Amino acid sequence: MLAVANINKSFYHNPVLNNLSFRVNDGDVIALTGKNGAGKSTLLRILARISQPDGGTVIYNDVDIFKGKASARRGILYLGHEPGLYPSLSAIENIEFASRIHGAFPVAEDIDTTLKNIGLSEHINDPIKIYSKGMLQRLKYALANLLPWSILFFDEPFSGLDIEGKNLALDCLNTWKMKDRTIIFVTHDVEWGLSYCNRLLLLEAGSLKIDKSADSIDVKTIMNGLQ
Amino acid sequence: MQRFFSYKINFLFGAVVIVAMAWNIYNIFTNTPMVPDQHWAQKIFYMHVPLAWTGFLSYFIVMLAGILYLINKKQKWDRLGLAAAEIGTLFIILVLITGPIWAKPIWGTWWTWEPRLTTTLILFLIYVGYFMLRSFGGHPERTSRYAAVLGIIAFIDVPIIFYSVRFWEEQFQSHPQVEIMQQNSDIVVPFLISLTIFTILFLFMLRLRMHVLKIINPRNKLK
Amino acid sequence: MFWSLVRKDLHLESRTKEITISMLAFGLTTILIYALAFSASPAMYRSFAPGLFWVIILFASALGLHRMFVLEKEFDAFSLSISAPVDRGIIFLAKWISGTILLIISETVIIPPFVIFMGLSLPNNWLIMIMIIIIGDLGIMVIGSLVSGLAMRAKMSEILLPILLFPLVSPVLIGAVKATNGWFQGIPFMNWQFWVLLMITFVLVFALLGYTIFDHITEE
Numbered sequence: 001m002l003a004v005a006n007i008n009k010s011f012y013h014n015p016v017l018n019n020l021s022f023r024v025n026d027g028d029v030i031a032l033t034g035k036n037g038a039g040k041s042t043l044l045r046i047l048a049r050i051s052q053p054d055g056g057t058v059i060y061n062d063v064d065i066f067k068g069k070a071s072a073r074r075g076i077l078y079l080g081h082e083p084g085l086y087p088s089l090s091a092i093e094n095i096e097f098a099s100r101i102h103g104a105f106p107v108a109e110d111i112d113t114t115l116k117n118i119g120l121s122e123h124i125n126d127p128i129k130i131y132s133k134g135m136l137q138r139l140k141y142a143l144a145n146l147l148p149w150s151i152l153f154f155d156e157p158f159s160g161l162d163i164e165g166k167n168l169a170l171d172c173l174n175t176w177k178m179k180d181r182t183i184i185f186v187t188h189d190v191e192w193g194l195s196y197c198n199r200l201l202l203l204e205a206g207s208l209k210i211d212k213s214a215d216s217i218d219v220k221t222i223m224n225g226l227q
Numbered sequence: 228m229q230r231f232f233s234y235k236i237n238f239l240f241g242a243v244v245i246v247a248m249a250w251n252i253y254n255i256f257t258n259t260p261m262v263p264d265q266h267w268a269q270k271i272f273y274m275h276v277p278l279a280w281t282g283f284l285s286y287f288i289v290m291l292a293g294i295l296y297l298i299n300k301k302q303k304w305d306r307l308g309l310a311a312a313e314i315g316t317l318f319i320i321l322v323l324i325t326g327p328i329w330a331k332p333i334w335g336t337w338w339t340w341e342p343r344l345t346t347t348l349i350l351f352l353i354y355v356g357y358f359m360l361r362s363f364g365g366h367p368e369r370t371s372r373y374a375a376v377l378g379i380i381a382f383i384d385v386p387i388i389f390y391s392v393r394f395w396e397e398q399f400q401s402h403p404q405v406e407i408m409q410q411n412s413d414i415v416v417p418f419l420i421s422l423t424i425f426t427i428l429f430l431f432m433l434r435l436r437m438h439v440l441k442i443i444n445p446r447n448k449l450k
Numbered sequence: 451m452f453w454s455l456v457r458k459d460l461h462l463e464s465r466t467k468e469i470t471i472s473m474l475a476f477g478l479t480t481i482l483i484y485a486l487a488f489s490a491s492p493a494m495y496r497s498f499a500p501g502l503f504w505v506i507i508l509f510a511s512a513l514g515l516h517r518m519f520v521l522e523k524e525f526d527a528f529s530l531s532i533s534a535p536v537d538r539g540i541i542f543l544a545k546w547i548s549g550t551i552l553l554i555i556s557e558t559v560i561i562p563p564f565v566i567f568m569g570l571s572l573p574n575n576w577l578i579m580i581m582i583i584i585i586g587d588l589g590i591m592v593i594g595s596l597v598s599g600l601a602m603r604a605k606m607s608e609i610l611l612p613i614l615l616f617p618l619v620s621p622v623l624i625g626a627v628k629a630t631n632g633w634f635q636g637i638p639f640m641n642w643q644f645w646v647l648l649m650i651t652f653v654l655v656f657a658l659l660g661y662t663i664f665d666h667i668t669e670e
Contacts, residue, residue, distance in 0.1 A: 011366045013445040045670065048533040052669040054300070054368055070537040078533040082526030086458075088465045100454040101534040127465065129525075297666050352617040359613060363605040369670065373600050376667055377614070380596060383659060384618055387652055391621035394644065395628070 001026050001151060001182060002047070007056035009042055016042055017053070018206030024151070029177065030184045031193030031214070034203035040186040041081055043203065044153045047184070048078035060151075074103060075150030079140045081159070087129035091115060091139055094128060095146060102147045111146060118142045118168055133160035141172050152176075155186045191219060231438045244424075244431045251424045260413045268332040273418055275325040277425035278318045279347065283385070285315025285429065286350065290382035293375035302444070303437075305371040308378055309361070310436035314429060316354045322347050342393040349388050353381045451536055455544030456551075462521060463552055469517045473510040473556035480506045481564050495568040500630035503564060504623055508590060510560070511553055512612040515594040518549055519602045532668050542595055542664035546657070549591040550584075557583060573636055582629045585649045589622035590615075592656045599667040625649040 002024035009017040016039040024030065032040050045051040047058055049065050058065045063072040078084070085094040092111055099106050115124055118138045128136065137160045144152060157173065158166055173196065176183065187193050193200055194214045202210035210217065232238045255273045262269040292308035295301070326344050327337040338344075357377050364370035463469050484502055488494075522528035531541055565572065572579075594615055601611040625645040632642030 010368055013367065045529075048529070050529045050533050050670060052372070070535045072535070074535040076533065076535070078529065080526060080529055082529070084526050084530045084533075086462055086521070086527045087525045088462055088521075089458075093461065097454065097458050098530055098534075101451060101531060101536050103535065297663075349617045349620050353614075356610070356614040356617065359606075359610055360600060360604065363610060364600070365603055365605075369603070372666055376596075376663055377600060379663065380593075380618065380656075380659065383655065384621070387621045387648070387655065391624045391648055395624050 001061060003057075003059040004047070005057050005059070007043070007046060007058070008054045009039070009046065009051070010054055015206050017046075020056070020203075020206070020208060022201065022208060022211055024182065024184065026182055027180045028182055028199055029197045030199045030201055031190075031197040032184055032186045032201045032203060033188065033190055033193060038203040039206055040203050041155055044078070044155055044184065044186055045080070048076060048080075048153050049073065050078065050080075075148070076153070077102070077144065077147055077149035077151070078153045079144060079155065081155045083128070083136045083139070085128060085136075085139070088127045090125045091120060091128055091131075091142070092124055094139075095143060098143055099147055102149075104146070104148050106146050111142075114142045114145050118145075118172075119164065134162055134165050137161050138165055138168065141169060144176075145172065150182065152181065152183045154183060157185055157187065158189065158192075190223065194219060231435055237434070237438075240431055240434070244428050247424045248428055251421050254417060255421065259417045262414075268329055271325050271329040273421045274425075275322060275329055276418070277422040278325065279322045279343070280422060281425050281429040282315050282318035282322055282347070283350075284426070285311045285318060285433075286354075286378075286382055286385070288433075289315065289378040293378035296371065296375040297379075303441075305375070306437050306440040306444075307433075308371075308375060310433050310440060312354060312357055312374075312378065314432050314436060316351065316358075318429070319347055319351050319354070323351060340396060342389065342395070345392045345395075346385070346389045349392070350381070350385065353384070357381065452540050452544050455531070455536075455541060456548045459518070459544065459548035460551065463548075466521070468521070469514045469552050470556045472517055473514040473553065474559045476513050477506050477510045477556065477560035478563055480509060481560070481567055485567055492569045496570065496634075499564075499568050499570055500627045500634055502568075503630065504586065504626045506560065506564070507553070507557065507586070508616070508619065508623060509612075510556065511549075511587075511590045511594055512615055514552060514556070515549060515591075515598045515615070516601075516608055516611050518545065518552075519598045519607075523602065528668075538665040538668050539661035541668065542599070542660045543657070545595040545598075546588075546592050546660070549595055550587045553587045553591060554584065557587070570634075573633060575633075578639070579630070579633050582626065582633060582646065585646060585653065586622060586626035586629075588653045589626070589649050589656075590619055592653055592660060593619050593622075596656065596660045596664070596667075599664060603670065621652050622649055625652070 004023070005021045007017050007020040008015065020043065032043070034040050042051060046053050049058075052066070060073060060076065063069075065073055065076075085098070089097070092108075092115075095106070095111055112121075112124070115121060118141050120135060120138055120142065123130065123135075128139065131139070137158075140154075144154075157169060161169055177196065185193065185197065190200075194217065198214050200210060200212060200214050200217055201208055210221075232241065255270055259270065259273065261267075288311040289308050292304045292311060296304035296308060323344070326347075330339055331337050357374060360377055361370050361374050364373050484506075488498070490498070522531075532538070564570075597614045597618065598611060601607045601614060604610050625648045628645040629642050629649070631637075632639070632645070
């Protein structure tokens with residue numbers, strides 16, 4: 001589904017990603033780990049075409065995402081570290097806009113139900129700038145459940161969530177896993193990564209030090225790698 | 228990396244340019260006819276106009292380099308764009324200085340909103356913005372891209388700016404010497420020679436500046 | 451897609467009202483400043499009015515444009531539009547049109563005080579002036595949207611934006627002032643139609659260029 005080849009990215013002449021290559025097949029659930037500043041979020045933003053690499057290609061369904069038409073990127077959903085939504089609009093308005101530009105037209109009841117399921121039934125008509133970090137994180141799960149996607153890029157799935165939020169998140173994640181969805185997570189929670197995902201990528205000094213299936217790795221190796 | 232002048236061809240090129248320009252200046256002062264009413268002030272025309280033409284040529288190159296950079300992201304196009312922008316702006320500053328020097332003795336005023344000078348001034352201000360964008364636009368990998376886009380926008384705007392300024396104020400007709408090609412050959416020939424020599428000077432400076440940009444690029448130091 | 455984007459911008463503005471309020475408050479304050487600085491006779495106001503009007507609109511536009519793109523940067527909202535399967539050229543066109551609409555809305559509040567404080571008596575054929583204003587606004591906003599895309603992620607973007615915008619937009623300024631002056635003095639349209647055509651050319655050239663090139667400036 002996704003073929004990443006020779007990605008290079010520098011900031012102020014400091015290389016952050018160095019000739020990075022890997023493939024993503026249908027049904028892969030990948031944990032992308034690494035130290036702070038390793039370039040994981042940068043890589044995800046490149047895959048979502050928010051950031052431009054200095055070199056290399058990203059091929060999605062046989063189309064180079066940097067050269068092809070925008071419609072060829074249908075099916076990619078990016079949930080970044082920041083909310084990625086308009087603070088002055090409400091949850092419902094943000095969801096409606098996001099849906100329309102992804103080519104979906106969810107019914108009002110579906111939106112209400114999803115928000116309720118994720119624990120956001122209050123304040124759904126208030127601007128989301130009043131939301132806490134945890135509420136904004138839950139809103140991302142609502143988006144992921146309402147928008148159509150074939151591959152999801154999710155940066156820090158548990159960031160800011162309290163225990164209840166984390167349980168709701170795990171419910172969503174398990175549902176996605178049962179449906180064989182394709183996802184790349186950026187995560188610092190290596191144990192969860194190894195238990196939930198079927199592949200783990202460790203990014204260090206701009207290259208992939210590890211790219212293996214999750215059962216073939218043990219936690220200690222990774223923890224050492226992260227130190 | 229070798230020094231620029233260690234390459235024989237650069238050394239020769241530089242020598243030719245210096246000699247040619249020295250001769251050109253000498254030629255302008257000794258061999259060109261004195262135009263009635265203007266006398267010595269008119270001699271500036273032999274430098275002012277070539278500076279303007281090469282300045283605009285330079286900005287055209289910035290646009291071309293920008294297009295090429297956006298197509299294939301090769302660093303050399305970015306260096307070409309930056310070098311051409313710098314040299315072009317230098318030449319344009321000289322145009323804006325020689326213009327008033329020429330105008331004062333003839334029209335009694337330092338500045339006049341005549342169409343070509345005004346277009347030059349506007350273009351100069353656009354390029355001030357260009358350099359600010361290069362400095363403050365973020366990391367160099369991004370500013371290269373943004374500067375390429377601005378270079379394209381700027382040069383496409385030039386003809387529109389010129390036409391708007393030309394019909395803006397009817398009383399500000401063009402500079403004293405408008406129809407260069409209709410002058411007699413005593414004037415046209417030295418003018419064309421000067422134009423050629425200024426163009427060669429420009430190309431030499433471009434070559435030199437591109438070389439410098441290449442060797443000061445931190446990325447190249449890693450190699 | 452295009453209308454979703456425009457509706458979103460207008461919707462956002464109807465919530466925050468940041469753009470229109472900053473444009474019209476700035477516009478009104480500037481009218482006052484000009485009146486105080488150039489305390490002149492009605493006859494002088496008549497001759498300065500077209501130029502003064504467009505300078506005010508240009509400065510107000512710079513403010514408005516800056517706010518438009520700042521709204522996209524909050525919460526990284528822009529990443530939503532650019533990671534979606536939306537043609538980047540359409541994003542540019544939507545910003546252009548929504549910016550123009552917001553500018554026109556602000557002008558409906560700026561124009562009456564302007565006319566009153568300058569003591570102007572206007573010709574009867576208002577529709578022509580409305581046409582000039584719309585074309586002028588389209589011209590300012592088409593370059594403005596392009597240039598805001600460039601300045602958006604820069605340091606000192608509030609300064610960089612006007613510095614880039616003003617010289618590039620000079621044909622529109624000249625054309626708009628000439629056309630406004632022609633209308634205001636009651637000169638027949640034939641005599642100043644060139645300026646309207648010039649502005650239309652400007653708008654078409656940069657709309658096309660912007661649509662083609664905006665893709666290169668959306669990414670970080």
